[in-house]
Amino acid sequence: MIRRAGLMAGLLLASQWSWATECESGKVHITDDFAGGNIASCAVKSEYDFVVGVAPENTPINPSPWYAMALSVAEPGKVTISLEYQFGKHRYIPKVSKIGDVKPVYLQAEQVVVNEDGSQAVIHLSLEQGEYTLSAQPLVTNEVYQSWRNQLQQSNPGLIPHVVAHSVENRPIRLLESRATEGKQVVLLLGRAHPPEVTGAFAMQSFLLRLNGATALAKRFRERFSLLMLPNLNPDGVEHGYWRHNMNGVDLNRDWGPFTQPETRGSHAFIHNYLKDKQLVAMLDFHSTQRNVLYVQKQDQPSLLPEFAEQWLQAMQHANIPLDLVLAPGHNPTSPTSKTWFYSQYQVPAITYEMADTAAEGLHETAEIAADTFMQQLLSRLDKS
Numbered sequence: 001m002i003r004r005a006g007l008m009a010g011l012l013l014a015s016q017w018s019w020a021t022e023c024e025s026g027k028v029h030i031t032d033d034f035a036g037g038n039i040a041s042c043a044v045k046s047e048y049d050f051v052v053g054v055a056p057e058n059t060p061i062n063p064s065p066w067y068a069m070a071l072s073v074a075e076p077g078k079v080t081i082s083l084e085y086q087f088g089k090h091r092y093i094p095k096v097s098k099i100g101d102v103k104p105v106y107l108q109a110e111q112v113v114v115n116e117d118g119s120q121a122v123i124h125l126s127l128e129q130g131e132y133t134l135s136a137q138p139l140v141t142n143e144v145y146q147s148w149r150n151q152l153q154q155s156n157p158g159l160i161p162h163v164v165a166h167s168v169e170n171r172p173i174r175l176l177e178s179r180a181t182e183g184k185q186v187v188l189l190l191g192r193a194h195p196p197e198v199t200g201a202f203a204m205q206s207f208l209l210r211l212n213g214a215t216a217l218a219k220r221f222r223e224r225f226s227l228l229m230l231p232n233l234n235p236d237g238v239e240h241g242y243w244r245h246n247m248n249g250v251d252l253n254r255d256w257g258p259f260t261q262p263e264t265r266g267s268h269a270f271i272h273n274y275l276k277d278k279q280l281v282a283m284l285d286f287h288s289t290q291r292n293v294l295y296v297q298k299q300d301q302p303s304l305l306p307e308f309a310e311q312w313l314q315a316m317q318h319a320n321i322p323l324d325l326v327l328a329p330g331h332n333p334t335s336p337t338s339k340t341w342f343y344s345q346y347q348v349p350a351i352t353y354e355m356a357d358t359a360a361e362g363l364h365e366t367a368e369i370a371a372d373t374f375m376q377q378l379l380s381r382l383d384k385s
């Protein structure tokens with residue numbers, strides 16, 4: 001009954017929110033009808049002047065006000081887009097990509113005028129004729145994950161692909177396994193519960209490439225530890241440009257324990273079954289927030305690897321990570337996050353790896369150093385003597 005009710009709610013949400021939102025002035029056409037696109041409304045004020053509404057899929061919700069629209073410019077001109085936030089306030093520096101270009105351009109402060117309470121941001125663009133996207137963060141679509149999986153499999157041809165679940169809209173939840181040749185210890189890596197958190201996604205891909213790389217360290221690490229890598233827990237949210245939730249309007253990083261949603265329920269079932277005759281030794285879940293921070297256990301919590309996070313961060317700092325990164329210890333047993341779940345079930349380091357929304361240049365190097373020091377720490381603390 002409950003599952004069925006959930007499914008019905010999902011279908012209702014899907015039909016409500018998959019309508020394209022668009023407007024057309026004769027000079028400029030705006031639409032959110034593409035992967036990751038999402039605006040709540042679009043109104044034409046004049047040929048080059050638009051008001052675009054930004055609203056979440058449902059509330060209550062944490063304020064990650066995602067927006068992404070495609071602009072088709074028929075004649076060059078100065079385009080003004082007023083983002084009107086119907087919930088939350090302006091947070092992300094707008095990015096513009098000419099379609100076909102690899103890297104988006106981050107708009108300068110003078111191009112974005114934010115009002116006092118953050119409920120409105122007016123964006124000024126000077127655009128040539130052509131097709132563009134304007135988005136809260138770079139677009140990391142489900143298609144991008146496919147190319148990232150290919151990268152990983154090229155780097156480590158031994159990877160075993162699994163489909164561990166299907167989303168509410170029936171998209172596959174994919175997991176890559178690297179199987180150790182010695183021992184039964186396992187490291188779990190999760191990502192993209194929250195669609196706008198793409199700096200966490202970039203960090204995760206760099207981290208995974210390092211773990212699956214050709215260095216002696218990575219090869220030794222993969223002999224000793226099996227890896228379960230699930231980089232995209234919320235493909236529906238990614239597809240629809242959601243702020244945070246899945247198609248049933250549920251935060252998947254508050255569903256580890258309840259397991260009311262197909263994405264988390266199926267992932268949990270696979271992981272739980274996999275670990276029946278093995279031992280989890282660490283879990284990382286990649287996210288983004290306002291700063292670079294590792295959410296970790298408190299030092300007095302019993303652990304297979306006491307003070308792991310402290311020693312890991314120290315090693316990263318010795319290796320000169322370019323980003324400022326801090327630890328935030330805490331434990332809230334009533335909040336059903338992946339961190340709470342995997343710590344409570346297995347008493348291992350269960351860490352939320354959070355990158356700042358604005359992390360850009362130092363993000364990849366930090367992730368690579370984080371991966372190398374992570375591997376070194378686990379090998380030195382758990383290697384068979």
Ligand SMILES: [Zn+2]
Binds near residue numbers: 193287
């Ligand atoms: Zn998050």
